Amino acid sequence: MGSLTVRNLPEDVKQRLRMRAAANGRSMEEEVRLLLAEGAAETPAPVKKPAAAKGAEQAAPATHRVLLIIAGGIAAYKSLDLIRRLRERGMAVRVVMTKAAQEFVTPLSAGALAGERVFTDLFDPASEFDVGHIRLARNNDLIVVAPATADLMARMANGHADDLATAVLLATDKPILLAPAMNPRMWGNRATQRNIARLVADGVATVGPNSGEMAESHEAGTGRMAEPLEIVAAAEALLTRTHDKPLAGRRIVITSGPTHEPIDPVRYIANRSSGKQGHAIARAAAAAGARVTLVSGPVELPDPPGVATVHVETAREMLAAVERALPADVGIFAAAVADWSVAQAGAQKLKKDGGGPPQLALVENPDILATIAKLKAKRPRLVIGFAAETEKVIEHAKAKLKRKGSDWIVANDVSAAGGAMGGDNNAVHLIIANGGEVNVESWPTQSKDGVAKALVARIAAALKAAP
Numbered sequence: 001m002g003s004l005t006v007r008n009l010p011e012d013v014k015q016r017l018r019m020r021a022a023a024n025g026r027s028m029e030e031e032v033r034l035l036l037a038e039g040a041a042e043t044p045a046p047v048k049k050p051a052a053a054k055g056a057e058q059a060a061p062a063t064h065r066v067l068l069i070i071a072g073g074i075a076a077y078k079s080l081d082l083i084r085r086l087r088e089r090g091m092a093v094r095v096v097m098t099k100a101a102q103e104f105v106t107p108l109s110a111g112a113l114a115g116e117r118v119f120t121d122l123f124d125p126a127s128e129f130d131v132g133h134i135r136l137a138r139n140n141d142l143i144v145v146a147p148a149t150a151d152l153m154a155r156m157a158n159g160h161a162d163d164l165a166t167a168v169l170l171a172t173d174k175p176i177l178l179a180p181a182m183n184p185r186m187w188g189n190r191a192t193q194r195n196i197a198r199l200v201a202d203g204v205a206t207v208g209p210n211s212g213e214m215a216e217s218h219e220a221g222t223g224r225m226a227e228p229l230e231i232v233a234a235a236e237a238l239l240t241r242t243h244d245k246p247l248a249g250r251r252i253v254i255t256s257g258p259t260h261e262p263i264d265p266v267r268y269i270a271n272r273s274s275g276k277q278g279h280a281i282a283r284a285a286a287a288a289g290a291r292v293t294l295v296s297g298p299v300e301l302p303d304p305p306g307v308a309t310v311h312v313e314t315a316r317e318m319l320a321a322v323e324r325a326l327p328a329d330v331g332i333f334a335a336a337v338a339d340w341s342v343a344q345a346g347a348q349k350l351k352k353d354g355g356g357p358p359q360l361a362l363v364e365n366p367d368i369l370a371t372i373a374k375l376k377a378k379r380p381r382l383v384i385g386f387a388a389e390t391e392k393v394i395e396h397a398k399a400k401l402k403r404k405g406s407d408w409i410v411a412n413d414v415s416a417a418g419g420a421m422g423g424d425n426n427a428v429h430l431i432i433a434n435g436g437e438v439n440v441e442s443w444p445t446q447s448k449d450g451v452a453k454a455l456v457a458r459i460a461a462a463l464k465a466a467p
């Protein structure tokens, strides 16, 4: 370990590490140390049989990963049983406990049942690293909060991230299941009802609370946490939904990011593009079961997991990589390809030698979208282009649909007011060629991940309708 130096890494790994470190404002060595520390914390412990299940049948290998967040309520004692029940069904369980939860049950008992350490703090005092709340948030198939207390739900509904549990809940893109548990008066309080309504509107699923006698008092009413087996059933239903693979067996090629057209070894022509939307589509398509080839220009984003990513610089390289990735069922062209390249890029850096600026002769780049849309034999069944417009968005996108010969155009407003450029949200219109007609759907502003998932769902429906 001590002999590992950045210098010894392969050049392409070093390049990606350099970009990642720059994006995070760290040195490359710091980035490596952090990755190693996170990797060690993330390596799932082998799923041991829970102690109580001794003598029972050998547990099957973990099929799903559940992150269980235990908040501070008397019902926390039932969460220990919940860990056992989830594991009995072959799920790997990782546990996060809030500070208040530790007043009711200990991390030691939860850890013994889960078969691995329990996470309690945003920062681990035993090491100089943070515990990697982003990885905790993402490295699972489902997050279950049980018990979900009134306080935790209030903080969640308002987007707080002041402890590990809320930071994970805010950072996740995975389904969330809440099992509320509290005193009936607290449950009935308008503030709690407002918070739960907001969370449900945000897409959070709930199970319970049930009615009956409360553990801590002789009060009866609604507020009892759902029983562990009810929570397991709700978790299984959500996991089945998540693992639906509507694009299983489909091949999709996606372009993303800008292209760089060299002027000389240090200068280039490019369009502004973060690649966030194209990469989000690649992630969503892979999650839906497609075999995805992502042809990416230079971006500061990690390669999406489970996606074959081809890195290119120029438009010509991008076209060649797309052609190599055919045949495919669907082609999605989200890259901001530079329209021109320099006819004769300088082999050496151009000098300011007092003779005035250089005269750059430009040549037109191949139009990748139009080229693929016009293919005869290898044309994907569904060809989707993007249109970044600053005005008359729909009108220009409709014209582009015809000119390029694509089936759909995803049009977005990239005027400064829209904030789509480089940002995390996008407001798009889906322009669909429908025989001689053109249909236009305007989607609400949503995250680029949201747009990606909605687009993937539409693609799956279109392929199913015309197999």
Ligand code: C5P
Binding pocket: 255, 315, 333, 334, 335, 336, 337, 338, 339, 365, 366, 367, 368, 369, 370, 384, 385, 386, 387, 388, 400
């Ligand atoms: O012509 P314009 O660049 O506005 O068209 C945008 C659409 O065309 C996008 O889908 C983009 O990826 C694609 N395109 C391309 N090759 C080019 C230029 C644009 O694939 N050279």
